[in-house]
Amino acid sequence: MEDFKPWGMELKVYLMLMHLSQLAGFIIPFGGLVVPIIMWATNKEHSRDIDNHGKVIFNWMLSALIYFFICFILTFIVIGVLGYFALLICGLIFIVMGAIKANGGILWPYPLSIKFFKIEA
DSSP states (O other): OOSOOGGGSOHHHHHHHHHHGGGGGGTSTTHHHHHHHHHHHHHTTTOHHHHHHHHHHHHHHHHHHHHHHHHHHHGGGSHHHHHHHHHHHHHHHHHHHHHHHHHTTOOOOOTTOOOSSOOOO
């Protein structure tokens, strides 16, 4: 669908905002989880790009959650605190890089993501 404009936006802008919406968690509790999932779920049937970007984002969110719990366990031997910091930095960098790439029309799987959902070519 060439004319499809999710939520009235150009597709590249929408994809970029899907990635950046993960940062909503810094303002609204659980916003960084809920907003990208809503954006993905409401439009994934209309565009393969939206579906693929949503899968990349959701793969990262699930992976980050697993890494968070590993850091929690490692906190008892102090190294988990460093893990939390590394996870925060990686998350911010990956989200911004994913948004920049999406705005350029590129699907960029986040490094360190576990592939829970397969991306269609």
